[in-house]
Amino acid sequence: MATFALVDVNSFYCSCERVFDVRLQDVPVVVLSNNDGCVIARTSEAKALGIKMGEPWFKVRDMAQRGGVKAYSSNYALYADMSQRCMTVLSQFASSVEVYSIDESFLALDGHDPARLASLGGEIRARVLQWTGLPVGVGIASTKTLAKFANHLAKKHPAFTPAGVCNLIDVPPARLDKLLAATSTEDIWGVGRRLSARLAAQGIEDALALRDAPADQIRTRYSVVLERTILEMRGVSCLALEEVMPDRKEIVVSRSFGRPVVELHELREAVASYATRASEKLRRQAGAAGGVSVFLHTNLFNDDPRYSASTAVQLVEPSADMRELVGAACAALQRLFRPGYRYAKAGVMLLDLAPAAIRQETLWSPSLSRDPAALMRAVDGINKRMGRGTLRTAAAGQRRAWSMRRQRLSPCYTTRWQDVPMARA
DNA sequence: TCTGGGGTCCTAGGACCC
DNA sequence: TCTGGGGTCCTAGGACCC
Numbered sequence: 001m002a003t004f005a006l007v008d009v010n011s012f013y014c015s016c017e018r019v020f021d022v023r024l025q026d027v028p029v030v031v032l033s034n035n036d037g038c039v040i041a042r043t044s045e046a047k048a049l050g051i052k053m054g055e056p057w058f059k060v061r062d063m064a065q066r067g068g069v070k071a072y073s074s075n076y077a078l079y080a081d082m083s084q085r086c087m088t089v090l091s092q093f094a095s096s097v098e099v100y101s102i103d104e105s106f107l108a109l110d111g112h113d114p115a116r117l118a119s120l121g122g123e124i125r126a127r128v129l130q131w132t133g134l135p136v137g138v139g140i141a142s143t144k145t146l147a148k149f150a151n152h153l154a155k156k157h158p159a160f161t162p163a164g165v166c167n168l169i170d171v172p173p174a175r176l177d178k179l180l181a182a183t184s185t186e187d188i189w190g191v192g193r194r195l196s197a198r199l200a201a202q203g204i205e206d207a208l209a210l211r212d213a214p215a216d217q218i219r220t221r222y223s224v225v226l227e228r229t230i231l232e233m234r235g236v237s238c239l240a241l242e243e244v245m246p247d248r249k250e251i252v253v254s255r256s257f258g259r260p261v262v263e264l265h266e267l268r269e270a271v272a273s274y275a276t277r278a279s280e281k282l283r284r285q286a287g288a289a290g291g292v293s294v295f296l297h298t299n300l301f302n303d304d305p306r307y308s309a310s311t312a313v314q315l316v317e318p319s320a321d322m323r324e325l326v327g328a329a330c331a332a333l334q335r336l337f338r339p340g341y342r343y344a345k346a347g348v349m350l351l352d353l354a355p356a357a358i359r360q361e362t363l364w365s366p367s368l369s370r371d372p373a374a375l376m377r378a379v380d381g382i383n384k385r386m387g388r389g390t391l392r393t394a395a396a397g398q399r400r401a402w403s404m405r406r407q408r409l410s411p412c413y414t415t416r417w418q419d420v421p422m423a424r425a
Numbered sequence: 426t427c428t429g430g431g432g433t434c435c436t437a438g439g440a441c442c443c
Numbered sequence: 444t445c446t447g448g449g450g451t452c453c454t455a456g457g458a459c460c461c
Binding site for chain 1: 453
């Protein structure tokens with residue numbers, strides 16, 4: 001029987017902020033989305049105040065501040081670096097690790113003494129905390145879906161020992177049934193709000209009823225995906241550990257603007273910036289794009305006149321060249337733009353991605369002596385050393401008055417020398 | 426009056442995840 | 444005034460092919 005652990009960091013973004021500021025230890029902390037728009041991470045103290053996930057910050061700000069909440073703009077440079085440190089520690093505990101998201105990993109624990117799994121979970125927690133300062137939860141079970149559930153239980157029930165660890169393999173079947181019966185289907189990995197509502201309408205009101213529903217009926221009425229979830233809940237492992245992250249099939253860079261944008265030239269700066277960033281991500285996976293799509297829209301929440309549009313441009317041959325991708329994106333924007341609207345957001349998607357190495361050249365492809373890839377390697381190299389955006393296309397602009405608000409940003413403690421308190425002194 | 430069967434590819438939309 | 448960003452997979456239906 002396979003054994004999986006799911007390890008995740010509690011309130012990850014908030015915990016990262018706490019590591020570097022002891023004053024945040026016992027106070028409620030939230031981290032906001034880009035543009036300081038919504039609450040996307042909350043500590044338990046902030047949850048206790050009734051602050052919901054995804055809630056617009058301007059709606060809860062007054063209440064939150066009265067309650068002593070400290071709010072931060074999201075600092076992805078800090079979180080990405082802390083994530084790497086955490087994953088490095090986790091890799092010491094398992095031969096195979098799947099980094100599932102910025103704050104979660106699945107570990108293959110096969111080969112460990114079954115009697116020692118729970119205490120192993122405790123050791124994982126202790127070492128990650130000691131080496132990175134981040135608190136994690138550990139769920140252990142025979143399938144990935146059950147490991148997710150175990151992790152959920154470890155957070156909810158302080159009774160499991162050691163604290164923060166739940167090993168479902170040790171839980172007697174009758175007790176497991178009770179725990180499932182007390183769990184909403186929505187709290188099962190793979191079941192979202194919509195499916196949960198449809199299931200409830202069919203009389204499947206809790207996770208126990210879902211597990212025991214007839215699998216073939218579920219497949220016919222819903223999908224093979226949900227059938228797999230049910231099998232996994234029964235201990236039949238259908239989802240394997242995926243160690244190598246497959247290359248992205250599409251790359252999206254999009255942002256809401258810090259304020260409404262009316263002028264084409266400002267939109268062009270934004271779209272060129274997004275295309276530049278997207279091309280960096282593309283080259284990082286050694287890919288080339290066959291097409292570029294651009295979208296833009298006005299504010300969907302207020303009474304501004306609505307306009308929303310997208311269009312795609314096919315490239316003559318796949319490319320990872322920043323200049324070509326920015327050019328294509330700007331051409332697409334030109335087609336979409338309608339004057340007189342107050343635009344709120346734009347985005348660039350790179351489509352039809354393929355490995356750059358196997359691309360099909362045309363009769364007019366540049367010769368090797370004018371290798372555009374060499375130029376891009378130089379650009380990427382300089383930006384890596386000197387900071388993102390040091391070299392960019394002129395189209396990406398200088399003033400960038402449209403860029404997002406981040407008024408509550410913490411320092412990049414681990415990735416910028418200027419931001420290290422000691423270095424400033 | 427009669428109007429096959431089977432396959433592939435593409436796209437849009439819906440659902441999920443963090 | 445203020446409402447995030449970036450992904451994946453599956454399915455149904457239409458176009459098209461022989």
